Amino acid sequence: MEPTRHPRNGTPWWRGRGLVIGIPYGWLLLFFLAPFIIVAKYSVSEMGDIRVEDLVTYTDGAVKLAVKFTNYVLVATDSLYRNAYLASLKYALVTTLCCLFIGYPFAYFMARAKATLQPLLLMLVMLPFWTSFLLRVYAWKGLLDDGGWVADAIIGMHLDTLLFKLGLIETPGQLMHTTFSLLIGMAYTYLPFMILPLYANLSKMDLRLLEAASDLGATPWVAFWRVTVPLSKAGIVAGSMLVFIPCVGEYVTPELLGGPTTLMIGRVIWDENFSNNDPPTAAAIAVILVLLIVVPLALFNRYQAQAEEAAK
Numbered sequence: 011m012e013p014t015r016h017p018r019n020g021t022p023w024w025r026g027r028g029l030v031i032g033i034p035y036g037w038l039l040l041f042f043l044a045p046f047i048i049v050a051k052y053s054v055s056e057m058g059d060i061r062v063e064d065l066v067t068y069t070d071g072a073v074k075l076a077v078k079f080t081n082y083v084l085v086a087t088d089s090l091y092r093n094a095y096l097a098s099l100k101y102a103l104v105t106t107l108c109c110l111f112i113g114y115p116f117a118y119f120m121a122r123a124k125a126t127l128q129p130l131l132l133m134l135v136m137l138p139f140w141t142s143f144l145l146r147v148y149a150w151k152g153l154l155d156d157g158g159w160v161a162d163a164i165i166g167m168h169l170d171t172l173l174f175k176l177g178l179i180e181t182p183g184q185l186m187h188t189t190f191s192l193l194i195g196m197a198y199t200y201l202p203f204m205i206l207p208l209y210a211n212l213s214k215m216d217l218r219l220l221e222a223a224s225d226l227g228a229t230p231w232v233a234f235w236r237v238t239v240p241l242s243k244a245g246i247v248a249g250s251m252l253v254f255i256p257c258v259g260e261y262v263t264p265e266l267l268g269g270p271t272t273l274m275i276g277r278v279i280w281d282e283n284f285s286n287n288d289p290p291t292a293a294a295i296a297v298i299l300v301l302l303i304v305v306p307l308a309l310f311n312r313y314q315a316q317a318e319e320a321a322k
Contacts, residue, residue: 046297046300049293049296049297050293050297051065051293052289052290052293053081053082053290053293053294053296053297054077054078054079054081054290054294055076055078055290055293056076056078056290057287057288057289057290062289062290063076065077078290081290081291081293081294082298084291084294085294085295085298090278091275091278091295093273094273094274094277094278095275095298095299095302097272097273097274097275098257098258098259098260098274098276098299099258099302101189101192101193101196101257101260101264101272101274102253102254102257102258102260103254104193105193105196105197105200105253105254105257106204106250106253106254106257108193108197109197109200109201109203109204109249109253110204110246110249110250112197112201113201113204113208113249114208114242116135117204117205117206117208117209117212117245118208118212118238119131120132120135120205120209120212120213121212121213121215122212128213132209135202135205135206135209136202136206138202139202143199143262144262146198147195147199147262147263147266147267150191150194150195150198150267151186151266151267154185154186154191154194154267155185156186161185161186165182165183165185170182170185173185173190177189178190178193180269180271186267187267187268187269187270188268188269188272189268189269189271189272191267191268191269192263192264192267192268192269192272195263195266195267196257196260196263199263200252200253200256200257203249203252203253203256204249204250204252204253205249206249207248207249207252208242208246208249210245211241211242211245211248212238212242212245215238215242219237219241220233220237220238223236223237247314251307255303255307258275258299258302258303259275259276259299260274260276261274261277261279261280264276264277265277275295275299278295279292279295279299280292282295
């Protein structure tokens with residue numbers, strides 16, 4: 011039998027456009043949807059003596075379906091989980107704003123630099139990826155701990171007093187295992203994910219628009235806010251999503267650099283799964299975390315698509 015062919019060009023459906031669309035969808039089904047279904051199954055399962063019980067069992071000729079929603083009730087009513095979610099969202103938001111504040115000027119400078127200099131600047135942004143993520147986080151432990159040159163510089167300039175007044179450290183002179191060390195580590199780790207989308211967006215901007223704004227009497231500062239920033243909105247959104255989403259579920263950086271007051275949801279999931287030997291509760295926490303991220307993101311993408319359709 012001849013394969014079904016495209017009505018326009020006569021090519022089989024599994025080639026061309028169908029193949030291009032099918033590969034990403036297949037990847038998502040295999041590496042996102044399938045694991046998520048397994049985690050969702052665990053979240054409504056009963057924990058046995060040593061393993062999670064099956065949802066569907068067959069005994070004495072009868073099929074039994076055992077679905078347990080008490081894990082979700084526990085997560086929704088216990089203040090520990092609620093505070094951990096709020097803390098994760100708060101630290102992720104602050105980290106995103108810090109990365110945007112630092113990354114936008116750097117991306118702007120890269121986009122306006124000479125064409126011969128841009129590859130070097132791009133390599134410097136990607137250079138941290140050549141080193142293990144874990145080693146980079148451990149390096150900040152040495153820099154911020156007692157005797158570290160970053161800690162000595164901050165204390166020498168009496169900036170630790172300002173950090174204490176802002177509530178970022180618990181006592182002057184103690185920088186490690188605080189909110190400050192956590193935010194420093196997360197901002198450093200995810201800063202390249204903010205710079206790269208911004209650079210890609212700003213480097214494609216038509217500079218003639220800035221010249222037109224200048225001819226119409228706009229100052230460089232006004233032209234920046236009225237022309238450059240609106241045109242770079244796509245890069246800002248992309249970079250913010252790339253930073254915010256992984257920051258919410260971060261585990262390694264809070265564990266190594268954070269303190270007892272910086273409990274995030276990634277550590278709670280670890281504790282429930284391994285310390286408390288309660289995979290169903292850990293799975294319920296993870297499912298809610300995914301929904302907290304995916305649902306608003308899907309709604310935002312839908313709103314953005316509708317706005318683009320209206321603009322056309």
